[in-house]
Amino acid sequence: MAEGTPAGGMLWNMNQPLTVEQIRQAPKVLLHDHLDGGLRPETVVELAQASGYTGLPTYDPVELGNWFREASDSGSLERYLETFAHTTAVMQTREALVRVAAECAEDLAADGVVYVESRYAPEQHLEGGLSLEEVVEAVQEGLELGEKRAAEQGNPIRTGQLVTAMRHAARSSEIAELAVRYRDAGVSGFDIAGAEAGNPPTRHLDAFEYLRRENFHFTIHAGEAFGLPSIWEALQWCGCDRLGHGVRIVDDIDHDGNGAQVLGRLAQYVRDKRVPLEMCPSSNVQTGAAPSIAEHPIGMLRDLRFRVTVNTDNRLQSGTSLSGEFAKLSEAFGYGWDDLQWFTVNAMKSAFLSFDERLALINGTIKPGYARLKWATER
Structure with a gap:
C-alpha cells in the first residue's frame, strides 16, 4: 500500500480520501465566495x-x-439569506470593510487559495454614510492589505472583486456602471444575487446589455433554488459568462432505457459551450438544492465533463473552507489529486482575468503544485 510524504512531512495513504490538511497544501482557485458570508x-x-x-x-x-x-441548515434559500442581516449590519464603515476584506484574503491564502474573486453588494453597505465608490475603494484597500500580509506569511494570493447587484432591488444598472468604472482598480466582474423565485434575471436586462457593450465580464446566480428557466434566461437573454451554482441543470438530463445519461438541449448547450458552473456543495445541501454531498449532481456533471468548478459560497454560514469542500468531495466520490487539479484548472480557465495571467497561474503555480503533491504521494 503506497504512501507519500508531502512538503509538510505528513504521511498519507493513496487509497484513503484526501483530508483537509492534505488539500490545504494544494493551490486552489475560488470563483464564488461572498465577502459578507466569510467573516470570522x-x-x-x-x-x-x-x-x-x-x-x-x-x-x-x-x-x-x-x-x-x-x-443556515433550514433547507430554504430565503431562510439562509436572512443570516446576512447580521454580517452586513457590522460592515457599514470604511474601517470594517477594510478589516473584513483583509481577513478574507488572509484566511483564503492560508487555506491554499492562490486566486479568488470576492463578491459582495455595495448597495448593502451604505447605512453608515458611505458612497458606493467609497465601499468599493475600502474593499479594495482591504484585499490589497490582505494580499500583502499573506505574502509576508509565505501564502501569496491574487484577489479580485465581483461587484454584485441585488436581484430584488432596482439598482442593477447603477451597480453595473460602478463595476465598469472600477474595472482597472480591482473589480474583475459583475454579478446579481438574492432570492431567484419571483426575481428573474431578465428584470435586469438593461444592466447586462450595458456590460456586454462595455466588453465586461459577468456571472449570474441562476439554477440554485429555481430551475431551468432561470438558467436559460441567464444564458440566452442576459448573456452571462458563468452560472452561479447552476446545479439545476441536472433537471435537463435524463436516462435512456440502458441507464445512460441523455442531455436535453439546454444541458447540451451548457456543456458544448463550456459554460462554467460555480458549484458550492455544502451550501447547496443547506439550501435544499441538493439532498446531500454524496447525492450532489457535481459527481455526474464531472463525469459528463461539464465545466464544473468547486466553491465555498459562504464560509461562515457553511462552516467550511475550499479545502473542506474538496475533502468532502474526495470522501463522497473518491476524488484524488488529478480530480482536484481538473476542478482547479477549470476554475482558473473560467476566471475573469486576462488570458496570459490565467495561463501563467495554471502553468507556473497550479500544475507544478499538484505535480509535487502527486509525486510525494506516489514515492
Whole structure:
C-alpha cells in the first residue's frame, strides 16, 4: 500500500480520501465566495460591539459560529439569506470593510487559495454614510492589505472583486456602471444575487446589455433554488459568462432505457459551450438544492465533463473552507489529486482575468503544485 510524504512531512495513504490538511497544501482557485458570508465569528462580535449593533443572537464567538451554521441548515434559500442581516449590519464603515476584506484574503491564502474573486453588494453597505465608490475603494484597500500580509506569511494570493447587484432591488444598472468604472482598480466582474423565485434575471436586462457593450465580464446566480428557466434566461437573454451554482441543470438530463445519461438541449448547450458552473456543495445541501454531498449532481456533471468548478459560497454560514469542500468531495466520490487539479484548472480557465495571467497561474503555480503533491504521494 503506497504512501507519500508531502512538503509538510505528513504521511498519507493513496487509497484513503484526501483530508483537509492534505488539500490545504494544494493551490486552489475560488470563483464564488461572498465577502459578507466569510467573516470570522470573532470579527462579527468585535465589529458589533464597536458599532453598537445589538442584534446578534449571542456575543460568544464559538456559539455565534455554531448559530450561523445551524440557522443556515433550514433547507430554504430565503431562510439562509436572512443570516446576512447580521454580517452586513457590522460592515457599514470604511474601517470594517477594510478589516473584513483583509481577513478574507488572509484566511483564503492560508487555506491554499492562490486566486479568488470576492463578491459582495455595495448597495448593502451604505447605512453608515458611505458612497458606493467609497465601499468599493475600502474593499479594495482591504484585499490589497490582505494580499500583502499573506505574502509576508509565505501564502501569496491574487484577489479580485465581483461587484454584485441585488436581484430584488432596482439598482442593477447603477451597480453595473460602478463595476465598469472600477474595472482597472480591482473589480474583475459583475454579478446579481438574492432570492431567484419571483426575481428573474431578465428584470435586469438593461444592466447586462450595458456590460456586454462595455466588453465586461459577468456571472449570474441562476439554477440554485429555481430551475431551468432561470438558467436559460441567464444564458440566452442576459448573456452571462458563468452560472452561479447552476446545479439545476441536472433537471435537463435524463436516462435512456440502458441507464445512460441523455442531455436535453439546454444541458447540451451548457456543456458544448463550456459554460462554467460555480458549484458550492455544502451550501447547496443547506439550501435544499441538493439532498446531500454524496447525492450532489457535481459527481455526474464531472463525469459528463461539464465545466464544473468547486466553491465555498459562504464560509461562515457553511462552516467550511475550499479545502473542506474538496475533502468532502474526495470522501463522497473518491476524488484524488488529478480530480482536484481538473476542478482547479477549470476554475482558473473560467476566471475573469486576462488570458496570459490565467495561463501563467495554471502553468507556473497550479500544475507544478499538484505535480509535487502527486509525486510525494506516489514515492
